Amino acid sequence: MTVLVGQVVLAARSGDAAAFATLVRAETPAAYRLALSIVRSPAEAEDAVQDAFLRAWRDIGNLRQASLWPAWFRRCLVRSALDQTRRRPRIRELDLEQAMNLPGVEPSVLADDRFELMAAFDRLAAEDRAILALRFYADLEVPDVAAALGIPLGTAKSRLHRALGRLREELGQEQ
Amino acid sequence: MNQQERLSEALHATLDVTRPSPDLADRIVERLTIGGRGASHLHVRPLHARLAGLAAAVAVLAVVPLVLGLRANAPSFATASPLALYDRGGLAFDYPATWKLSASLASQDDSLGSGSGPGQVMVTVRKDFLGAPWEVIDPTDPSGISAGESYVTVAGLPAIFKDSGTTLDWQLSVPGLLGYRVRIHAEFSDPGADQLRAQVEALVASVRYDPPPPVLDPVNGPSLAALAVDRERPRDPAFACFPDTIGATATATVTSLPFASLTRPLPVTCSIEIEPVPIGFWRVSLIESWTAASDRPAGSLTTTIWLYPDGTEVGLTGGLGPWASPSGIPYAK
Numbered sequence: 249m250t251v252l253v254g255q256v257v258l259a260a261r262s263g264d265a266a267a268f269a270t271l272v273r274a275e276t277p278a279a280y281r282l283a284l285s286i287v288r289s290p291a292e293a294e295d296a297v298q299d300a301f302l303r304a305w306r307d308i309g310n311l312r313q314a315s316l317w318p319a320w321f322r323r324c325l326v327r328s329a330l331d332q333t334r335r336r337p338r339i340r341e342l343d344l345e346q347a348m349n350l351p352g353v354e355p356s357v358l359a360d361d362r363f364e365l366m367a368a369f370d371r372l373a374a375e376d377r378a379i380l381a382l383r384f385y386a387d388l389e390v391p392d393v394a395a396a397l398g399i400p401l402g403t404a405k406s407r408l409h410r411a412l413g414r415l416r417e418e419l420g421q422e423q
Numbered sequence: 424m425n426q427q428e429r430l431s432e433a434l435h436a437t438l439d440v441t442r443p444s445p446d447l448a449d450r451i452v453e454r455l456t457i458g459g460r461g462a463s464h465l466h467v468r469p470l471h472a473r474l475a476g477l478a479a480a481v482a483v484l485a486v487v488p489l490v491l492g493l494r495a496n497a498p499s500f501a502t503a504s505p506l507a508l509y510d511r512g513g514l515a516f517d518y519p520a521t522w523k524l525s526a527s528l529a530s531q532d533d534s535l536g537s538g539s540g541p542g543q544v545m546v547t548v549r550k551d552f553l554g555a556p557w558e559v560i561d562p563t564d565p566s567g568i569s570a571g572e573s574y575v576t577v578a579g580l581p582a583i584f585k586d587s588g589t590t591l592d593w594q595l596s597v598p599g600l601l602g603y604r605v606r607i608h609a610e611f612s613d614p615g616a617d618q619l620r621a622q623v624e625a626l627v628a629s630v631r632y633d634p635p636p637p638v639l640d641p642v643n644g645p646s647l648a649a650l651a652v653d654r655e656r657p658r659d660p661a662f663a664c665f666p667d668t669i670g671a672t673a674t675a676t677v678t679s680l681p682f683a684s685l686t687r688p689l690p691v692t693c694s695i696e697i698e699p700v701p702i703g704f705w706r707v708s709l710i711e712s713w714t715a716a717s718d719r720p721a722g723s724l725t726t727t728i729w730l731y732p733d734g735t736e737v738g739l740t741g742g743l744g745p746w747a748s749p750s751g752i753p754y755a756k
Contacts, residue, residue: 254737254738255600255601255602255603255737258599258600259512259513259550259600259603262512262513263511263512264511264512264513264550265455265512265526266512266549266550266551267512267550268455269452269455272448272451272452272455273448273452276443276447276448276451277442277443280441280442280443280447281438281439281441284438284441285434285438290441290443293443294443294444294447297443297447297451298447298450298451298454301451301455302451302454302455305455361429362429362432362433362436362437365429365430365433366433366434366437369430369433369434380430380434381434384427384430384431384434385431385434385435385438387431412426412427415426415430416426
């Protein structure tokens with residue numbers, strides 16, 4: 249079933265502020281989660297989402313096709329999230345203990361290896377977290393990961409390989 | 424589970440349960456309202472020079488029905504005041520330049536009028552996404568209107584109108600956008616309610632769409648419908664039963680309907696219809712019907728493929744997807 253998001257995007261591109269507000273309301277939760285995977289701080293994630301929508305509203309006239317909206321906005325979001333990490337010293341408000349206390353998460357569900365894995369992930373550089381989150385959280389294929397990061401496909405492949413390597417190193421240090 | 428799968432599982436387990444602050448989206452929308460691009464898209468241009476002659480002519484024409492105590496059949500602005508242009512999101516109309524206009528992205532309403540006290544008029548304009556793309560205004564559908572509403576035509580497209588005395592409501596079609604309506608709500612009061620009413624009616628009579636809705640050539644319909652169904656067949660075996668020729672019927676026993684599997688085979692008759700929708704789309708209706716049997720009543724299921732004028736697919740509605748109710752569908756899982 250195709251939901252007609254493209255229609256809303258077309259309206260927003262034509263300057264329909266109400267349509268853009270519809271996009272903001274629809275996309276904010278998912279955008280927040282992807283941003284949070286990169287910045288690892290709820291406050292920074294919210295700032296990144298806000299900044300991404302401001303960029304998107306400013307530039308949506310340049311969007312060539314409505315069908316490109318998801319990838320195009322994802323790129324805005326990733327750029328905003330990475331900017332957030334460069335703008336301020338790293339803040340780690342979302343640590344693993346906090347994750348365990350999130351509503352709906354039973355502590356017993358979080359296995360030990362998940363703790364270790366997320367702790368290792370959290371120690372990675374923001375650029376590494378971004379590429380891993382795009383590939384393994386947003387479940388994007390590598391060409392789409394490259395598009396989201398605005399880098400060539402080959403560069404994305406090598407960065408992904410290196411990020412996985414560094415994650416293994418972090419896990420090795422912990423063990 | 425390898426490391427990449429473990430990472431994916433851990434990321435989902437950790438992040439999927441997180442939520443932004445409940446008011447984050449509202450705060451973003453509010454911020455866009457204050458400093459965003461919206462203002463640059465709200466074109467309010469006085470038309471004094473261009474429309475001065477027209478306004479004078481309109482004023483003369485408007486005097487006649489007022490003198491006779493009749494409401495003008497063809498609404499026109501009842502005063503010689505200059506007009507301003509509202510031009511936003513593809514919708515344009517003229518309104519008295521003395522009215523004040525305020526736009527709010529946060530509330531998604533634009534308000535314009537002279538005020539809200541006695542002898543004043545206020546009009547709100549709101550573009551709503553109904554969340555139901557198939558709900559186009561169809562004057563042939565009696566169930567599409569509520570008590571007190573009637574079908575009218577605004578700017579050449581179907582609309583819904585309700586007259587409650589001192590409030591008037593229109594629901595306008597939106598060219599090129601499925602599931603959208605522009606709602607125009609006007610409130611006015613004595614003294615001078617008749618004149619204010621005439622101003623509101625003139626406003627609505629001046630509505631035009633920019634760009635105008637595309638004209639669809641019915642000759643192209645059948646070939647576009649056939650192509651659309653061809654595109655769907657490889658995606659879902661449930662589309663295999665539909666004939667290649669529009670208007671023909673085919674019979675088959677299916678084990679699935681669009682977007683859903685059945686628990687038992689179902690004998691169906693399949694047909695395709697296509698019709699242009701005035702707001703600039705083709706509506707391709709894929710109809711599967713079945714006769715009654717001991718364990719099921721007769722029924723049918725319509726899946727709709729919406730196409731742009733050139734045949735490009737907009738999307739599908741109906742079927743047994745999340746936008747449809749499976750009630751009455753036999754053997755639905």
